[in-house]
Amino acid sequence: MKGQPAPELNIVQWFNTTTPLDLKSLRGKVVVLHTFQMLCPGCVQHGLPQTQKISRLFAAQDVVVIGIHTVFEHHAAMSPVSLEAFIHEYGLRFPIGVDRAGEGHAIPQTMAAYKLRGTPSLVLIDRQGIIRHHSIGAEDDMQIGAEIALLLAEKNSGQEAAQ
Amino acid sequence: MKGQPAPELNIVQWFNTTTPLDLKSLRGKVVVLHTFQMLCPGCVQHGLPQTQKISRLFAAQDVVVIGIHTVFEHHAAMSPVSLEAFIHEYGLRFPIGVDRAGEGHAIPQTMAAYKLRGTPSLVLIDRQGIIRHHSIGAEDDMQIGAEIALLLAEKNSGQEAAQ
C-alpha cells in the first residue's frame, strides 16, 4: 500500500472525540493510524504505549494520531462496551474508532481496505493523503520519531499553491 | 488477614482445569492465590506474568497456583466470554476461577471474604491453610520466590503425624 492514496476510514463508533474524524478533512496534516485489538498482547505492551507517546510528543504540531479497533477474532470478547472500559483503564487519550464489521467475513472493513494482516499495525499518511509507512508488529521509537518528523518537514503542497 | 485461616473460594466458573479446585482438598500444599481483573494494567503488565512465572518455577513442587478473576468494576466489560479470550491470547496456563458476584454490591464474594482492596493482589497460604502473605500491588520476584520457598520448607504437620 506504500505510495498509494490512503482509503477513507469506515468507523461505527468513536471514543475520545466529540466529532467523527475522516481523512479527507485532515489533508494537510500528517496522520498516524495505529490499528489494534484490546486483547492483543503486542498492542497492549508496545503498540498502544508507543502511539500514546507519539500523540504527546507531536501534540503541538501538524500530526493527528488515530487508533482503530480492528477486531478480527474473539469478536464477542472485544465489544465496544469492553473497549470503552479498556480505554479508560489504560488512560488512552487519542481518538479511537471502532472499525466497521466485515460483511460475511471476520476482517473489518477499514482493516481490509488497508490490506492489514493483523495487529498491531502502523500506517503513516503524509500531508497529501498518501500512505508512506505500512507495517505490522513492533516498531522502534527512534525510527518512527524520525519518519514522522520527515513527513512533517515536507511542505504542504496545498499551502504552497495558496502562497 | 495474615495468620488467619484462608476462607474457602467461591467460584462460578473455572478455566484451565477440568475439576473445580477448593482449598480444603489442597491442604498440605502451598497455595498461591493471584486475584486480578483482565482490564487492570498492573495485573497485565506485572501481576499475571509473575504468577505465570511462579507456576512454571515451582511446577514440580508442592505449590498450587490459582488465579481468581475478581471483577469489582466495569462488570459488563469483563464477562467470562471476554476473560476466556484474554486467557487464550495471553497464554495463561494456571487454573483461573471467576469469583462469584456480590449480592447487592460490586465486590465479588471471594474478594470480600479475603478483604482484598483491589487488583492485583497476592495471597500465600501455607500447608496448614493459614494465610501468610496478603498484599496489593506489585511484588518483587526475588522476595516472592524466597517467601514461597520458605513455606515449602515448612514441614507438613499432617505428614509428620502420619510418620
Next chain:
Amino acid sequence: MKGQPAPELNIVQWFNTTTPLDLKSLRGKVVVLHTFQMLCPGCVQHGLPQTQKISRLFAAQDVVVIGIHTVFEHHAAMSPVSLEAFIHEYGLRFPIGVDRAGEGHAIPQTMAAYKLRGTPSLVLIDRQGIIRHHSIGAEDDMQIGAEIALLLAEKNSGQEAAQ
C-alpha cells in the same frame, strides 16, 4: 550554547577511526556529539546504547556520530587504556575521542568549550555548524530521532548556493 557555532573538538587520541575528526571538515553534515565517562552509570545504561542506535539508524544518511570521553573525575581510573577495553567489551563502533585534559583544573577542554555540566550529555550540530540541541541526562529515543530527522531535512546552504 544553543544557536551558537559549535567550538572545534580538542582531542588527544581517537578510537574507531583511522583519521582524526574535526568539525570544520564535517560542515554540511548533521553531527551528533555524545559526551560520556566510562564509569558513569547513566552513560553505560542509557546514553551509549542510544548513541549506538543513532549511529546504526542514520548510518546511510548525512549524520556523523562522535563520542567524546570527557573525564572530569576519577581521572586515574578512566585512562585511555581502560577506555580501550571498555569500547571493546561494549562493542561500541562509532568514533570516540579522548578529550584533552584541562590545564590546572579537572574539566577537560572540549567539555569546557561546550559548557557541559556533566555526563551523559548530547549535542546536535546542524549542517551549518550551529549547535541546535545541548542537554545533560537521559534523552527520549523518539524525541531525538525526530530532532535529528528535522536537521537532516534542512537544506544544506552550501548545496543551495551550488544549485
Next chain:
Amino acid sequence: MKGQPAPELNIVQWFNTTTPLDLKSLRGKVVVLHTFQMLCPGCVQHGLPQTQKISRLFAAQDVVVIGIHTVFEHHAAMSPVSLEAFIHEYGLRFPIGVDRAGEGHAIPQTMAAYKLRGTPSLVLIDRQGIIRHHSIGAEDDMQIGAEIALLLAEKNSGQEAAQ
C-alpha cells in the same frame, strides 16, 4: 563443584569492609559469592544489580554477600584504582575482594580454585561450607531468591549439635 567444600578465598585487597573476610569464619551462614569484572557488560547490567538486591533483601538474615573481582582479561584496564571508582559510581555496598593474580597465567587464583569459566558467575555456599549452586551467566531473581531461602531454612548442624 556442586556438593564439594567451598575453597577458601584468596584476596589481595578488600573494599566495603574494614576486616578481611574468609569462609571459615562464616561457617553457619549462607554465603553468596558473585564474581565479576568491572568491564563485563553482563555483570554491570544484570549480575551486580541482582547481587545488590540480594544483599538488601536478606540483610537481616544469616546471609553474607561477597563480590569478587576476578579479572582474567584486560588486566591493565581493570586495576584496583579503576575498581574503586567503579564501586563508588555504581553505589555498590557489599564487601568486594580483588582476586589474587594467577602465577604465569591470566586466570586469578580464587576463580581457578572454583573452576569458574567467566563472568558473571554465582556461587551459593550452605551453612556447612558446601557449594550448592555454581553457575555462569544471568540468573533469574525468583529462582535465586527461592534457592537462598531454602539454604536459610536448612538447620545449622553446629546448632543442632549444641541442642
